[in-house]
Structure formats: structure tokens, C-alpha cells
Amino acid sequence: MAERRSPAAAYAGRFEAASRGGALRLAELPFLTQIDVRVDPSSPAAGDIGDALGVPLPVEPGTAVRAGSGADEVTVAWLGPDEWLVVAPEGHRVELLRKGLGDRHGSIVDVSAQRTALLVTGPRARDLLAHGCALDLHPAVFGPGACAQTTLARAQVVLIPREDGFLLLVRSSFAAYLAEWLLDAAAEYVA
Amino acid sequence: MLLIPCPWCGPREEAEFHYGGQAHVAYPEDPAALSDEEWARYLFFRDNPKGVFAERWSHSAGCRRWFNALRDTATNQIHGVYRVGEPRPVAS
Structure with a gap:
């Protein structure tokens, strides 16, 4: 059987490096x-x-x-x-x-193969997504219990807020693009 | 950019939507009975008012539902939105 690779598997190392500062944690939740x-x-x-x-x-x-x-x-x-x-x-x-x-x-x-899940958590998670999302992501209006389909950096995503951040469901073919965009937007929050 | 209030999702930016042209263009009851001119008129001829215009929009990057909106073509102000099947509201 062929080895199974998640769409953003190649970014695991860079996600981990970007998560070291403590302001942000980026990770892929593969194969949900x-x-x-x-x-x-x-x-x-x-x-x-x-x-x-x-x-x-x-x-x-x-x-x-x-x-x-x-x-x-x-x-x-x-x-x-x-x-x-x-x-x-x-x-x-x-x-x-x-x-x-x-x-x-x-x-x-x-539709498990349609999208992969990226987890964006930490104190600056909302600031990070605000770089490319027009929605008001403040927990007062978009906290746990909400969800939205919208665009993040022009890529269609399903956004599900969690207690400490956001679950981002993105199409597999857009995962690499969005991972690059997240890492680029996260540069200012990485110590 | 327009801020369009999707009747399901609430206000979203225009880039999330697709435009669908004039609303309430009824399909002919008996298309086969139409002359070429009448058929062409049904297919291609649309109103082009300066003022309030009922038009179709699809929230393609969101809930992917079609709905109708009353938009002023001169000012781009949206006077109201309504779901498919709902009657056209009176423009204020």
C-alpha cells in the first residue's frame, strides 16, 4: 500500500518552528x-x-x-x-x-479527502487570520459555537473557532498555498 | 467593494459572491411556441434601469445559496435581500 501523506505534511517542520515563540501555534490535523x-x-x-x-x-x-x-x-x-x-x-x-x-x-x-485541517491557536491567532479575512473574528461575535465559510487570503475555507484559536478547513489543493501564506503572515509574531 | 447581506450568512464582502443578472425572469410557459424573436428576447434582453433593480446573487464562497437583492444601480445601495421563493419586498 502506498504511503499516505497529508496535504500539508511538508510544512510540519516550519509550522513547529513558527510555534516556538509561544504567540502562535500552527499545526496540521491530518486525516480527520x-x-x-x-x-x-x-x-x-x-x-x-x-x-x-x-x-x-x-x-x-x-x-x-x-x-x-x-x-x-x-x-x-x-x-x-x-x-x-x-x-x-x-x-x-x-x-x-x-x-x-x-x-x-x-x-x-x-468528504475526508476534500479538505485538510489546519489548527491556528495561541494569543495571536486572531491577529494572524485578520491579515487575510474580512470577518470580525472577535470571540464576542465569533467564539466557540460559531462557524463560517469565507475566504482567507482569497482561498475558500471553513472557519471553526475553538477555545484557544481556530480550526481552518481548506481544500487539499489549496493547503500548500495557505500554509505558505500563514507562515508569511506569522513572521511578525514569531520570536 | 460592496458589503452584501446574504440572507443566510449576514453581511459579507462582494468577492464572496457571484452575480446572476436580473431576477424574476420567468421561463416561457411553452418555449416551443415562441418565435425566434420572442425566444431571443427571453434569452438576451434584460432591463437596464437607473435606480432600484431586482437581481440574483449567489454566495458562492459561503453557503452557496442563490438569493435576490434590490440594488440601486446608480448608488450601489442595497435596499434589501430576500430568499428564493420569497416575494419581492417594496423598495424603500
């Missing part, structure tokens, strides 16, 4: 399970999928919910009025969601 869920939020199927996830699908635009812990942890992000992205550790079982949906109208698609 990501599942695209499309279903009518008012249908019984949406409820059953919520039961399979352990948390109801968030219906408020721009919100995300986290549930479970460890290997069972899931983050469900609102992508559209009938679309959600489930982010979970590697090995999360897609079949449980498929069983929740059954043969009813909707779709459950494993």
Missing part, C-alpha cells in the same frame, strides 16, 4: 474524518441523523456544535440550510450516519 450531510432539517430523517451523531443538527446559520469526547468527538458545522459538515477524528464510522438516514431523501458523503 469529514462527512457532508444533506437533508431537509424539518424531516424525521434529520432527527435520526442527529441521534446517530449524539447531537441535533444545528439549524441556526453560522453555528457549530461539538459533542462527545476522545474518539467519539464530533463537530457539526452549519454549511447551508440543508447542509452540514461533520468533523470527527480519523476512523469515525460513516455507516452510523448512513443508517440514520436510511433510504430516505438526503445524502451522506465522506
Whole structure:
């Protein structure tokens, strides 16, 4: 079997070097399970999928919910009025969601290879992203429980705020570009 | 750059959107019955007002939904946005 390489694997060393100052921590979270869920939020199927996830699908635009812990942890992000992205550790079982949906109208698609996850944390994480993102990222309006699809340095990303920073989901083909951009923008925060 | 209030995601910068032209252009009920001129008129002829214009936008870098907006073509002021299927609001 061929060796599996994550899209930003080549940047691990430079991410680590940029994280040494303590103001910022950059890292890739490779191979997360990501599942695209499309279903009518008012249908019984949406409820059953919520039961399979352990948390109801968030219906408020721009919100995300986290549930479970460890290997069972899931983050469900609102992508559209009938679309959600489930982010979970590697090995999360897609079949449980498929069983929740059954043969009813909707779709459950494993999109783990579509995007990779970059973790930007630390006291200057917000300043770093503000170099290339037009959204107000202050925790008062964009704290844990929010999510947004927007552009960061003109690359489309899904932004999910965490307690100490942000989870950045970026398309695999844009990962190298965004990693270069993050490292360049981080230069002033690296001791 | 315009600040466009997506009816789902809230105000976002114009670069996240795609323009979709005039809104409320109804598909002909019986396209086969149309003359070439009428068909061309349906396909290619659009209003070009100076003032409030109902147009389609897609939030392509965000929620990827189509919606309608009332934009003043002279001032670029956006008077309102509404989701597909909702009636056109009265411009203030």
C-alpha cells in the first residue's frame, strides 16, 4: 500500500518552528474524518441523523456544535440550510450516519479527502487570520459555537473557532498555498 | 467593494459572491411556441434601469445559496435581500 501523506505534511517542520515563540501555534490535523450531510432539517430523517451523531443538527446559520469526547468527538458545522459538515477524528464510522438516514431523501458523503485541517491557536491567532479575512473574528461575535465559510487570503475555507484559536478547513489543493501564506503572515509574531 | 447581506450568512464582502443578472425572469410557459424573436428576447434582453433593480446573487464562497437583492444601480445601495421563493419586498 502506498504511503499516505497529508496535504500539508511538508510544512510540519516550519509550522513547529513558527510555534516556538509561544504567540502562535500552527499545526496540521491530518486525516480527520469529514462527512457532508444533506437533508431537509424539518424531516424525521434529520432527527435520526442527529441521534446517530449524539447531537441535533444545528439549524441556526453560522453555528457549530461539538459533542462527545476522545474518539467519539464530533463537530457539526452549519454549511447551508440543508447542509452540514461533520468533523470527527480519523476512523469515525460513516455507516452510523448512513443508517440514520436510511433510504430516505438526503445524502451522506465522506468528504475526508476534500479538505485538510489546519489548527491556528495561541494569543495571536486572531491577529494572524485578520491579515487575510474580512470577518470580525472577535470571540464576542465569533467564539466557540460559531462557524463560517469565507475566504482567507482569497482561498475558500471553513472557519471553526475553538477555545484557544481556530480550526481552518481548506481544500487539499489549496493547503500548500495557505500554509505558505500563514507562515508569511506569522513572521511578525514569531520570536 | 460592496458589503452584501446574504440572507443566510449576514453581511459579507462582494468577492464572496457571484452575480446572476436580473431576477424574476420567468421561463416561457411553452418555449416551443415562441418565435425566434420572442425566444431571443427571453434569452438576451434584460432591463437596464437607473435606480432600484431586482437581481440574483449567489454566495458562492459561503453557503452557496442563490438569493435576490434590490440594488440601486446608480448608488450601489442595497435596499434589501430576500430568499428564493420569497416575494419581492417594496423598495424603500
